[in-house]
Amino acid sequence: MxxxxxxxxxxxxxxxxxxxxxxxxxxxxxxxxxxxxxxxxxxxxxxxxxxxxxxxxxxxxxxxxxxxxxxxxxxxxxxxxxxxxxxxxxxxxxxxxxxxxxxxxxxxxxxxxxxxxxxxxxxxxxxxxxxxxxxxxxxxxxxxxxxxxxxxxxxxxxxxxxxCPQCRKAYQEKLKTYLEQQLTHLCADCRRRLERNFLRIFDCKKEGCQAIYDKAPKITDNLxxxxxxxxxxxxxxxxxxxxxxxxxxxxxxxxxxxxxxxxxxxxxxxxxxxxxxxxxxxxxxxxxxxxxxxxxxxxxxxxxxxxxTMPDEVPKLQPRQVYFVVAMGEKYLQKIISIRDGIQAKGHICMLGNPDDPIKQQIKRANKAAAAYTIIYGEDEEKEGVYAVKDMKTGEQKKIPAEKFNSQIPQL
Ligand SMILES: [Zn+2]
Ligand SMILES: [Zn+2]
Incomplete structure (x- = not known):
């Protein structure tokens, strides 16, 4: 057997x-x-x-x-x-x-x-x-x-x-009105979905149905x-x-x-x-x-x-240092993303705070992620042309001239 x-x-x-x-x-x-x-x-x-x-x-x-x-x-x-x-x-x-x-x-x-x-x-x-x-x-x-x-x-x-359910309610009526003319061309699955789970008609794999949905009103235009x-x-x-x-x-x-x-x-x-x-x-x-x-x-x-889709070997993840960049408001977001890119280019992990969140909350997240360093960039730093870098273990904070920052990040 x-x-x-x-x-x-x-x-x-x-x-x-x-x-x-x-x-x-x-x-x-x-x-x-x-x-x-x-x-x-x-x-x-x-x-x-x-x-x-x-x-x-x-x-x-x-x-x-x-x-x-x-x-x-x-x-x-x-x-x-x-x-x-x-x-x-x-x-x-x-x-x-x-x-x-x-x-x-x-x-x-x-x-x-x-x-x-x-x-x-x-x-x-x-x-x-x-x-x-x-x-x-x-x-x-x-x-x-x-x-x-x-x-x-x-x-x-x-x-x-x-x-949300509110947009969908109004949209469903619009879609139904459009599809009422086409009902006989839709597959049985789609006709059933239309009654019970209408958004999912778009998932249908059949070409006939898809041709009809290409021209149908879309939820995205009815938010x-x-x-x-x-x-x-x-x-x-x-x-x-x-x-x-x-x-x-x-x-x-x-x-x-x-x-x-x-x-x-x-x-x-x-x-x-x-x-x-x-x-x-x-x-x-x-x-x-x-x-x-x-x-x-x-x-x-x-x-x-x-x-x-990948080659036979999967590269091994090296131990990495975590950095966290605190965003002091929306207007600095572009800047802190460029800071992050510099850190990542050296092989480290870098997280970003949400610029909408208070600084305290962002630092809390940096702690939770066990960040080794937190970089702060806001109005003062912009004026002085520096980044404020906080060592999360010792609590020590120092200012590093912006142009020297990238060369000071160790390469992994
Ligand atoms: Zn909505
Ligand atoms: Zn279908």
Whole structure:
């Protein structure tokens, strides 16, 4: 008698296991140094958690979750990370703001495809308790810098805003009016989605449907005042961070709980399954799951798919020094990003404070991230042409002439 592994699963050993482990180690190093704490939760949860969070009408909940019953209780293997992180946050009464990193195996009964398994790894980050557009841009920037660190190349970023329930209500009517003429040309799935989960029609892979959606009104052009301002600011911060992206008005993400910003990192070599990072803002989910009203952002990455695009070896992450740049107001943001770039060019990790936050709060974040040095740049420093550099261990602070600063950062 011989045994086989279940279909769509795989055995991981040797070189391939080493590559996966190197990526995980790089994530622990990089995100740990950016103030994210690793979290682990059970491999399975009560199935109701995912019905509530992902949405009962999504493909994932309808077809893909592994469910099993024990003693009349229905459980589900985790199909994704966010709901479980929030459940743990609420249940353990953790405090805000919070940054979590998870590196978990997930389970979905999908048709097995290249780089896609029924048990798959996800690396994800969640930032809970921050509503400002700066943070939407920051997690995109962190995703990009992690990819740079491990040597990933040739990916591109797509961005969209899907607004809030208020914008969607008015928009839904508009879309329905447009589609009423086209109903007979839509596939059965789309007609069903239109009734229960209308934004997701844009996810349809069928060409006939897509041709109709190309001409349909888009949520992005129908945002309420606040959502529109938020989106504008996210784009502004991305420009300051120097991040290139394209706007894709048909990008809506497959999960129900997203609000406002949604984004994907894609890779041209991966064909139809080209997404390597997907995420966005989900301000409504925490309350939906019985927690306090809490704005949240986050993303998840599929390392296995990403590895298909990379050379055999994953570079090892060296131990790095953490620097933190305090932003004394919006007008210095461009300047402190150039300071950060100088520090990063020497191989160190450098975090930025949110210029909207009070200095005290920014220093607190620098401490939490175990920064070795904090650089402060504001009005006084601009006048004097210096950077104020604080040694976080000794508390000693000194002024370094701006033009000498880069040459004083040690090379790693
Ligand atoms: Zn809105
Ligand atoms: Zn369709």
């Amino acid at each position: 011989s045994y086989q592994r279940p279909k769509g699963h795989r055995d991981l050993f040797g070189k391939e296991l080493k590559r996966v482990e190197a990526m995980n180690a790089a994530a622990r190093g990089f995100f740990g140094q950016h103030g994210y704490e690793e979290i682990k939760t059970p491999t399975f949860e009560f199935a109701a958690l995912f019905d509530r969070s992902i949405g009962e009408t999504t493909d994932i909940v309808e077809h893909e979750i592994y469910k099993f019953e024990v003693n009349k209780k229905l459980y589900a293997l985790k199909p994704e990370g966010t709901a479980s992180v929030l459940r743990a946050f609420i249940e353990n009464k953790l405090s805000l703001p919070a940054r979590f990193l998870y590196i978990w195996n997930m389970y979905r009964r999908e048709r097995p495809q290249k780089g896609r398994y029924r048990e798959f790894l996800q690396i994800g980050i969640e930032l809970l308790g921050e509503s400002k557009p700066f943070y939407d841009a920051e997690i995109i920037d962190q995703g990009k810098r992690y990819l740079e660190l491990i040597g990933a190349k040739d990916y591109y970023i797509e961005l969209n805003s899907i607004g 309420c005042g606040e959502c529109s301002e938020h989106y504008k600011q996210v784009k502004c911060y991305l420009a300051i961070f120097g991040i290139e992206y394209t706007e894709n008005k048909k990008l809506v993400r497959g999960l129900d709980y997203y609000t406002r910003t949604v984004f994907e990192f894609k890779h041209g070599e991966l064909g139809a399954q080209d997404t390597i990072i997907a995420g966005g803002r989900y301000d409504l989910l925490m309350r939906e799951l019985g927690g306090p009203d809490t704005p949240c952002t986050g993303w998840a990455m599929g390392p296995e798919r990403l590895l298909l």
